[in-house]
Amino acid sequence: MKNNLLKYLRTEILPTEFCAGCGCGTVLxxxxxxxxxxxxxxxxxxxxxxxxxxxxxxxxxxSADTLHTTHGRAIAFATGVKVMKPEKHVIxxxxxxxxxxxxxxxxxxxxxxxxxxxxxxxxxxxxxMTGGQVSxxxxxxxxxxxxxxxxxxxxxxxxxxxxxxxxxxxxRWTTYHVFHLKKAMKDxxxxxxxxFVEICSQCPTSxxxxxxxxxxxxxxxxxxxxxxxxxxxxxYEGDDIDSKxxxxxxxxxxxxxFTEMLRKINMKFDxxxx
Amino acid sequence: xxxxxxxxxxxxxxxLCKGCDICIELCRPNVFMKxxxxxxxxxxxxxxxxxxxxTGCMICELICPELAVIINKTGIVKEAV
Ligand SMILES: Cc1ncc(C[n+]2csc(CCOP(=O)(O)OP(=O)(O)O)c2C)c(N)n1
Ligand code: SF4
Ligand code: SF4
Ligand code: SF4
Ligand SMILES: [Mg+2]
Numbered sequence: 001m002k003n004n005l006l007k008y009l010r011t012e013i014l015p016t017e018f019c020a021g022c023g024c025g026t027v028l029x030x031x032x033x034x035x036x037x038x039x040x041x042x043x044x045x046x047x048x049x050x051x052x053x054x055x056x057x058x059x060x061x062x063s064a065d066t067l068h069t070t071h072g073r074a075i076a077f078a079t080g081v082k083v084m085k086p087e088k089h090v091i092x093x094x095x096x097x098x099x100x101x102x103x104x105x106x107x108x109x110x111x112x113x114x115x116x117x118x119x120x121x122x123x124x125x126x127x128x129m130t131g132g133q134v135s136x137x138x139x140x141x142x143x144x145x146x147x148x149x150x151x152x153x154x155x156x157x158x159x160x161x162x163x164x165x166x167x168x169x170x171x172r173w174t175t176y177h178v179f180h181l182k183k184a185m186k187d188x189x190x191x192x193x194x195x196f197v198e199i200c201s202q203c204p205t206s207x208x209x210x211x212x213x214x215x216x217x218x219x220x221x222x223x224x225x226x227x228x229x230x231x232x233x234x235x236y237e238g239d240d241i242d243s244k245x246x247x248x249x250x251x252x253x254x255x256x257x258f259t260e261m262l263r264k265i266n267m268k269f270d271x272x273x274x
Numbered sequence: 275x276x277x278x279x280x281x282x283x284x285x286x287x288x289x290l291c292k293g294c295d296i297c298i299e300l301c302r303p304n305v306f307m308k309x310x311x312x313x314x315x316x317x318x319x320x321x322x323x324x325x326x327x328x329t330g331c332m333i334c335e336l337i338c339p340e341l342a343v344i345i346n347k348t349g350i351v352k353e354a355v
């Protein structure tokens with residue numbers, strides 16, 4: 001018996017190039033479930049991505065119209081697509097290095113504009129594809145290939161940053177929390193403005209092995225044991241909570257959507273010159 | 275209430291599987307077991323050895339990074355959240 005969801009994938013290139021136990025595959029899997037359960041026609045989806053292992057989730061694996069762009073530029077390209085094709089689901093899936101590092105400015109400004117993109121940031125805390133270099137989301141003190149004695153920097157809380165920048169939907173889940181993640185991805189796709197889900201994900205090869213979690217399952221158990229639902233966060237205090245991963249919905253609000261505003265302004269201009 | 279008519283079948287695509295063992299580790303009723311079978315890429319694939327213990331929770335199907343597990347439910351089984 002074949003998995004019905006394989007119809008959404010470019011099956012000629014399966015199995016994936018992802019390492020065994022990599023969270024990227026789980027994100028791909030759940031995304032297929034989401035598209036199927038929401039009965040979205042893949043012809044109505046435009047996938048946009050940058051460079052990294054996470055960027056392989058939409059391209060080449062998911063079979064829809066796709067822009068596989070340069071490193072960090074997915075949101076810039078997606079902005080252009082959404083302005084010209086506002087009726088499409090324009091969905092970006094890419095990594096922490098891509099979206100929070102080199103593409104960080106595009107991310108916060110897209111959130112500020114509240115443009116109707118759906119962005120799934122796969123946060124594996126590292127530049128996975130290039131061998132585990134430190135990224136803007138790598139936790140402090142953690143050893144990486146470029147910080148062998150520990151990361152001297154503080155990480156971005158990227159979901160909080162995007163929420164503060166103005167996104168109308170923001171949540172954070174992990175590849176362990178499959179049902180919540182599936183729901184959050186649906187909510188993000190359904191929401192009209194800029195929608196963002198940070199997906200904390202395991203990279204056993206470039207991250208896990210350096211922090212004593214050799215297999216994908218080890219990081220999944222860590223997500224299970226060290227996450228706190230934001231609705232229960234108030235019960236914890238100070239140091240207790242600093243070492244935990246806060247998961248759940250961080251923002252949901254109504255703000256004017258960029259492409260609609262743009263159209264209204266353009267109409268004013270057309271009237272003015274008529 | 276009458277006897278449940280629900281029936282669950284579990285399929286594993288041996289050629290997609292990469293033997294990561296995530297399904298084995300996270301299935302609460304321990305349905306899966308490592309088999310002695312190696313697929314064409316050299317991975318040891320799991321087998322649903324105790325299919326009758328499956329609650330149909332869907333965790334394995336959703337979390338498998340290779341889309342290699344299918345839970346086929348006939349009859350009504352509630353999805354655990
Ligand atoms: C302009 C440019 N700079 C650097 C690179 C090298 N490079 C490729 S992928 C990558 C980081 C990927 O990290 P992330 O986006 O987190 O993806 P992951 O592999 O971790 O999923 C880098 C720095 C590049 N391709 N282009
Ligand atoms: S290097 Fe990390 S992120 Fe990339 S495929 Fe391997 S496990 Fe996944
Ligand atoms: S989770 Fe998927 S890839 Fe991993 S062992 Fe189970 S069936 Fe194979
Ligand atoms: S559906 Fe749930 S109970 Fe059944 S095999 Fe999968 S993880 Fe185990
Ligand atoms: Mg990364």
